[in-house]
Amino acid sequence: MFGGYGIYHRGIFFGIIYRGALYFKVTDATRPDYTARGMKPFQPNPTQTLKTYYEAPADILEDSRQLVEWARTAVAGRRTSARRAR
Numbered sequence: 001m002f003g004g005y006g007i008y009h010r011g012i013f014f015g016i017i018y019r020g021a022l023y024f025k026v027t028d029a030t031r032p033d034y035t036a037r038g039m040k041p042f043q044p045n046p047t048q049t050l051k052t053y054y055e056a057p058a059d060i061l062e063d064s065r066q067l068v069e070w071a072r073t074a075v076a077g078r079r080t081s082a083r084r085a086r
Contacts, residue, residue, distance in 0.1 A: 001017060002016070002045075003016050003018070003044070004016050004018030004019070004044070005017040005018075009071075009075045012075055012078050013078065014024075014071070014074040014075045014077075014078045015053075015071065015074060016042055016053055018042065018044065021055050021056075022055065022056045022061065023041075023042045023053040023054060023055050023056065024053065024054060024056055024070060024071065024073075024074035025052060025053055025074040025075075025077050025078045026052060026053065026054050026074070026077065027077040030073055030074075030077055031054065031075070033070075034054035034055070034056075034057070035054075037057045037059075039054050039055045039056070039057055040055055041052065041053060041054050041055075042054070042055070056070060062078035
């Protein structure tokens with residue numbers, strides 16, 4: 001994916017690893033958690049930005065419990081988005 005790796009849980013695409021950074025799927029409800037920490041959306045090149053995936057903050061990556069919680073939230077958000085799209 002864009003030269004990176006997609007992360008799936010039980011068939012649900014919820015994350016991207018790209019150039020040493022981890023990006024999680026966000027929703028309108030979870031995006032503020034990322035922007036409040038100054039995190040930016042996934043931008044695989046200068047002309048393309050995916051505003052539905054934001055970089056995970058370093059402090060989250062360093063705490064395995066928080067990382068699991070944020071990953072679960074990303075999966076749950078993706079499930080919600082998938083249900084709305086049907």
